[in-house]
Amino acid sequence: MLSQSVYTLANQQNGNLAFKLFEFDNNSYFDHMQRNNYFTLILITSGEGHAKVDLCDYAFKENTLFAFYPYQPFMLYSPKPLMGISIQFHHDFFCIYRHQKEIAANGILFNNIYEQPFIHLNESCKSNILNLIQGITSELKSEGFRKDEVLVSYLKILLVMATRIKLDQQSVQNEGERNAKQQFIIQSLKNAIENNFRIKHSASDYADMLNQTPTSLARITKNHFNKTLSDLITERIIIEAKRELYLTDKTIKEIAYELGYEDEYYFSRVFKIKTDISPQVYRNTIGFNKG
Incomplete structure (x- = not known):
């Protein structure tokens, strides 16, 4: 030791x-x-x-x-x-x-x-x-x-x-998953979020894509991930925003627009709710690397 x-x-x-x-x-x-x-x-x-x-x-x-x-x-x-x-x-x-x-x-x-x-x-x-x-x-x-x-x-x-x-x-x-149908829905949901998080932000969008009722998909999501579907979608958006803030010199407005937000100030509020800091503070403290 x-x-x-x-x-x-x-x-x-x-x-x-x-x-x-x-x-x-x-x-x-x-x-x-x-x-x-x-x-x-x-x-x-x-x-x-x-x-x-x-x-x-x-x-x-x-x-x-x-x-x-x-x-x-x-x-x-x-x-x-x-x-x-x-x-x-x-x-x-x-x-x-x-x-x-x-x-x-x-x-x-x-x-x-x-x-x-x-x-x-x-x-x-x-x-x-x-x-x-x-x-x-x-x-x-x-x-x-x-x-x-x-x-x-x-x-x-x-x-x-x-x-x-x-x-x-x-x-x-x-x-080890016993319910093959539920496992298929979970994997389909992961794929749907990865392919659409930039343009589709509501839980109902994903329920429609997976041919599930919002209530049924919400229950499956909560049981499997211990999170709401809205939380999953927002967390995926924030992770992408962090990557863009660190790796690029795009403005916050540009990043917000690419992630499906017309209003950069609303995007900043969502970011701050999830991270406790603003996008600009995140960029300043993490350290934007221009190399």
Whole structure:
């Protein structure tokens, strides 16, 4: 196990946090709502409790790895002490959008509105993850040449491994679905949202597309995702908006229009309701990269 330490790497251009790794042995770090402007990985090595993420509540136990994207609201609460390790990194240190072809973490490990935001690790997977974390810790302690590049390499491997585990667990979950008809409706709904979220924003639109009554589709959606259909649609829109705000220099008005909003101010209100910040503040704090 790692020693009780905190290791950080700052962005040399602006002094902001680029990368951080720390171990925790109590509940004080995450027992209040978080809205961080960086990606957060949390490995629970001991303890159990509940995680409140967005509007959902999940039970978790030890050997759970959480993955939260920037400004995603979350908190962990437990009646007993939680022990584990957290890794936090900023978009400017490693952008999952720009490295999507290499690691495929976006939409699976992060920004996945359809699945729970964590994976369970067996002993073998946990050992592999801890070995990578030990390598990251050693590199953070060193003053070696191009430390940042080595850390990015470790981080890529860790994200790929976690993404593989999540894909495997999703596959097992899907195979375990007893109701084949309901599973077909769920997959059809995912496809419909991915293909139409820019132009169709109402739950009734998707009920019509799937030949379901709004009440029936709402019930299936709530049972499977623990979210309303309107929440799913809006979350998908916000994820796309975040990608555009980070990767492009499009105006907020242009982004709003491309996402089906004639009124940029209404779009900004929807964005702020979901993220607690405005699109402009998101762009300013995440760090627009013109490269």
